[in-house]
Amino acid sequence: MATSSTPSNKSLGKDSWLRSVMDKCILKDDGSNFLEWESNIKSAALSDNVLTYLTDAPPIKPGPRASSAVRTAYDDHVRMSNDIKNVLIWSMSPKLKLSCISLNAYEIFARMITMFSQTPKVRQYDAAACFFEAKLERGQKVGPHLLKMVEYVDILERLGYNIPKTLVVDRILHSIRTKFAHFRVNYNMNGIDKSYHEIHELLTQAERDMEASGSDNRDVLTMKLKNMSLGVKKGKGKEKPQFKKSSKKHNKGKGKAVENGNPKAKSVKLSETECFHCNGKGHYRRSCPKYLEDLKEGHVTPIGFKGRASTSKR
Template identity: 35%
Template sequence: MLATMTAELQKQHENMAAFDMIEHLKTLYQEQARHERFDVSKALFQTKLSEGNPVGPHVLKMIGYVENLERLGLPLERELAIDLILQSLPESFSQFVMNFLMNDMDKSLPQLATMLRTAEKNMKGRGKTILMVNNGKPKWQQKKPTKPKGNGKGKAVAKPSTKALKPIGGVAKEGKCFHCGKTGHWKRNCPKYLEDKKNGNVASTSSGINVIEINMSTSTSWVLDTGCGSHICTNVQDLGTSRALAKGEVDLRVGNGAKVAALAVGTYDLTLPSGLIIQLLNCYYVPAISRNIISVSCLDKCGFSFIIKNKCCSIYLDNILYANAIMINGLYILDLDMPVYNINAKRIKPNELNPTYLWHCRLGHINENRISKLHKDGMLDSFDFESYETCRSCLLGKMTKPPFTGHKERASDLLGLIHTDVCGPLNTPARGGFHYFITFTDDFSRFGYVYLMKHKSESFTLFKEFQNEVENQLGKKIKMLRSDRGGEYLSLEFDNHLKECGILSQLTPPGTPQWNGVSERRNRTLLDMVRSMMSHADLP
């Protein structure tokens, strides 16, 4: 918890327990959050879109209010949030609102924003156009101004009652009645139909709007199709390095069996919201098709992979997320206007704003790969996983010294190299008041001498004693003496004595006891032996 706080808050809470921290933070910010929640909810309920203003920024602003309320502890139901957005739209979107409510669409807030932007473009380009289905037959109807006939005076025609129904309109000589099956008249003029309707033997049929759903083509939306063998575009201007096709050279067969002609073929550079580009090779320009189509099989041949999950088809190449296609009305639509949030190629956020770094601190500065695995397994809350900057705390806390892997050279003769080191002071003095001991180890034979000392200043005297003994017994001279940079070895009299005897002094670098490892290992062995014997004898 302290890692997520600012420096000032860390100073205030560093001596508190977790429960006390939470209670203190509540007293500091709970009242402030209450006022902020009131302001955000007020802005959300009072936001209205003026006629003529773009709908995209308006919806994004309201989604931001909804997310702020959820962050402040007042989450709204998704249906309530959708209702508030629909209620804030002007009268020009009334047809869209009616269609949305009648179809009872189950959409998320980003999907609703996409549908509203598409509807706005369609209204600007084609006016208010809806697909009508009357008595089971589709019919495009568009509002047109009606012109008065005659002198402008009309009479209201009363609806005929079921008791006095008569044939109306002309008679079709070649028409076939859908009620009795005979030719020569239509169903509305069929005597049998009128008689059955008068007697109430005809089931009532409801006419009106049965389908209120439009899939309009836009240059910024593409449909992912697994059944299409080639890419198809509807705008030849964006087709690069293209060539025209002769009539009949390439014909595509659509779902109803009809053939449509391709007029050009080329490479389409599809610029994605993430900034990445997908090259659609051998993309055909087919003006007869109303939708831009991406062939999944063609992308698969180019090395792309697809993951379908939670009504979303994600497109990957070399483990890099290129785009997300959202399911809209049963089709996976790639909207080039919708931004991509979860992508590794985008700029890394600062650690203070990065939720991945926050979990890195909460979980004890674990590795980024482990956080990624926990995120994929669903163990962590849903968030935008991305890399974070180098954690300086990890560098300071996990820094280790690399091991010494080199092999040291061994002496080729007795007394060729002597290792020496002083150990102490000891917590419990030995008999006689000795607090230190010094060791001398021959590098060739690893035979060693141990001398007890009361003070470190006795090192020079004991070295001369050791030197006289071994040189007299072996008839050889000490050639090199290796020691650390202890003060007992750097005294002037010690240095002068080594020069007089022709002994080379080898001093290890500061902070590297590994270079004097023979003496350090000998000291440790002696101390382990002494502690074990004292423990066995129940001595302090």
């Protein structure tokens, strides 16, 4: 049985879908990425019309009295199975490769399912946990992050758990809040409704713009949202600050006095105020008891009265 590292071109051509997954998804020793590996292998094998070599047991070797047509069909099956086996081995970690050298394609695929497959309930729990805990890490590209989240949603839908689109979008925006906070605010404030593909396109393009310009992500995203007509008004230019710092020459009164570190009399405490009528402290003349009593008896002129002062003695 052939054990070469790459499949022959005789059965699986250069344009084979199955060959295209050999380097894209390597099955890890612990099977932590088994769901992704299994999905890629099945999809590619289905495209090449060779899925039965993985899911159906191989035919029994024909006896010496079998017809030439039966022998030919068996030889063709063995040849194709060997090619598919090489693809499977190439897409595994070195440790798993060694354990599958002596097996055919059907046996390899069945062993991996036995080792790493999970019950639907466990797969549902793991996919939901990964989806709701996903977070865009520092230095991570936003494109693969979004595709991974959508993949978790697809797994849940295949298991019969449908998540509303609005909840999926909210969870995606929440997972990228650190780097794309301004995008999230504009998306929610303007009532925008975009598909997963459109959100992916907007964010990946915005990320490329930020990397190319080296500008702050807030400025680049604001410009991107304007260009994409996501509800942000055009032609306004940069926002002007609502308030400007006043120069010192425009400050008057108390504010100027405090700024220069030289408080005026207005800031003097009431307990230090001297009455102009009785020369006492702690009150003004208008509230002086002696002044009010003299005013009642007509011994003094009321404050602000310009007429002739009373000549009465105190």
